Amino acid sequence: MKPDDQATVPSRRDNRQIIRPPGQSASRFGEKERPVAVILPQTTVRKVEGRWQRQPPAGDLGGDDLQIYVDRWRQASAAGAEPHDGRAAIAYIRIELEDGGGIEFGILQRTPQLVLWRRDNGLQYTFLEAAGRTLLEVPGEPKK
Numbered sequence: 620m621k622p623d624d625q626a627t628v629p630s631r632r633d634n635r636q637i638i639r640p641p642g643q644s645a646s647r648f649g650e651k652e653r654p655v656a657v658i659l660p661q662t663t664v665r666k667v668e669g670r671w672q673r674q675p676p677a678g679d680l681g682g683d684d685l686q687i688y689v690d691r692w693r694q695a696s697a698a699g700a701e702p703h704d705g706r707a708a709i710a711y712i713r714i715e716l717e718d719g720g721g722i723e724f725g726i727l728q729r730t731p732q733l734v735l736w737r738r739d740n741g742l743q744y745t746f747l748e749a750a751g752r753t754l755l756e757v758p759g760e761p762k763k
Contacts, residue, residue, distance in 0.1 A: 652722065654689055656715035662757050664688060665715075677759030684758040691753050697744035703736045704743065729755070 656665040663674045664685050671685035692714065708725025712735070715721045727743060728734040733751025736743040746754065 651718065652714075652720075653717040654692060654714050655717050656713075657689060657692055657757075658713040658715065659755070659757065660710045660712075662760070664757060673757060673759055680759045688758055695746070695750065695754060697735075698732070698747050698750075699745040700742050701745075702743070703741050706736075708736060 656663060658665075662677075665672055665674065671689060673680060673685060704727075706727045708727060709729075710726045712724040712726065713721055714724070723738045725736040725738060726733075727736050729751070731748055733746040733748075733754065734743055735746070
């Protein structure tokens with residue numbers, strides 16, 4: 620990749636920068652990374668026979684609600700990305716993929732901003748409060 624084909628993401632902690640291809644959001648899944656399950660500490664959203672289901676079940680949820688939730692993960696865009704700062708995760712989220720692989724995120728911080736560490740690439744992503752809340756609040760859960 621030539622320097623003209625890259626975009627830089629400034630780090631807030633210091634003057635380091637993360638280089639990534641233009642148009643790629645800081646945490647968006649790759650083209651071939653298609654989620655079939657989002658496993659959070661409190662619940663799981665999984666595609667079963669072509670339909671999204673929540674375990675444990677909750678209320679009167681439709682498949683569209685859960686599809687929208689999974690799409691939030693696929694389209695998530697972090698406000699910042701930087702190398703993992705070494706903090707221990709307080710909980711983990713696992714995204715299972717259609718190809719049988721998976722992506723594991725460590726939750727480093729929930730508030731005021733959500734900070735997730737994507738273990739396979741060693742980067743941590745910071746999401747503004749509202750964006751982070753949409754990733755952690757699964758449809759059917761009581762609002763906090």
